[in-house]
Amino acid sequence: MPQSRLHLGAEAEVTAGTWFGLPAVMKQRRARGWRHPDLDERLGRQRMLAEARILLRLHRSGLPVPALLDADVDEDRLVLEQVDGRPLIDVLRDASVVDVEPFLHAVGQAVRHLHAQAVTHGDLSTNNIMIRDNGGVVLIDFGLASIEYDLERYGIDLHVLDEVLGASHPDREGAMAALEAGYLDSEHAGEVESPGGTVPSAADVLARLSQVRSRVRYHG
Ligand SMILES: Nc1ncnc2c1ncn2[C@@H]1O[C@H](COP(=O)(O)OP(=O)(O)O)[C@@H](O)[C@H]1O
Ligand SMILES: [Mg+2]
Structure with a gap:
């Protein structure tokens, strides 16, 4: 090769x-x-x-x-x-891309699709999300992913994104809100039920995200 x-x-x-x-x-x-x-x-x-x-x-x-x-x-x-595209971090840093809202909405949907399969990613940074040349979202880097039914792990997945967006792309206002809207839009994206448990609903994961946020704020 x-x-x-x-x-x-x-x-x-x-x-x-x-x-x-x-x-x-x-x-x-x-x-x-x-x-x-x-x-x-x-x-x-x-x-x-x-x-x-x-x-x-x-x-x-x-x-x-x-x-x-x-x-x-x-x-x-x-x-x-090989994914034909570039990591989300590059898209968010590209000043020529004025409207990133559709991408972030699609990222939220992709993450919910992932969660609906009872899989948490474990390292959802903007380096591990690719945007195809046609605008589609591809998730990569599953080295820390696992099958999960514990609500906390789902909330943490979103919290990592929340932190990365806030810290690395503060100029992209409303980025996390767009992502959350996409996540919620895909509420019924074919959740799997298995002997291991039931995937938490999108609404429950978003509620947990808020809890994680305030915990982090409180403990600094
Ligand atoms: N399938 C792929 N297609 C295109 N680029 C990729 C692909 N997989 C990884 N990359 C590029 O390589 C980088 C590192 O890959 P990744 O799987 O995230 O490894 P690491 O565990 O070292 O972070 C990604 O951020 C992306 O830029
Ligand atoms: Mg990576």
Whole structure:
């Protein structure tokens, strides 16, 4: 796969190229120096396997996530369909994009679709949400995602976005309100019921978000 680096993080290196002719990205997990190497290897592998499993499950359910093209456990790498677009952080920083409200509304809908599958993301920053060239939303980076029924985890997912939008994009007024409206619009996006529990309603998650906000404010 011919390569050009897209991202070098603490956990992984992401490169763009092709995979049997398809535009693809390779996510190669990196060893981290400061942890014990054995533990490091085990944690990294677990996260990569969890990410692969959740991506497969979500893609099968029709969620807007990249297709998983290959998973090589021995080499610690995943190959994913390359999303034609850019991360939400770039869109929000692009002064030529005047009206971001439709994007944020669509992001709220995508997050609710995710939650309706009983999956919480665990790291919903504006780096982990892609906006396609056609305006569609794609969620990426499921290394910290899990199947959840605990309301708190759903509220925290939205709270992370709330904090990132407030801290990194303060000029985009009303961003979180647009996102919340999208989230609520998708209230009945096919919640799954399973032996593990029931997905909390969109209204309950938004109420929990308010609680988390005031808790954080109170404790500084
Ligand atoms: N499927 C993809 N298509 C296009 N770009 C991607 C894709 N996956 C990741 N990227 C780019 O690489 C960056 C890092 O990928 P990510 O999965 O978030 O890794 P990390 O765990 O290191 O944050 C993303 O923010 C995005 O810019
Ligand atoms: Mg990421």
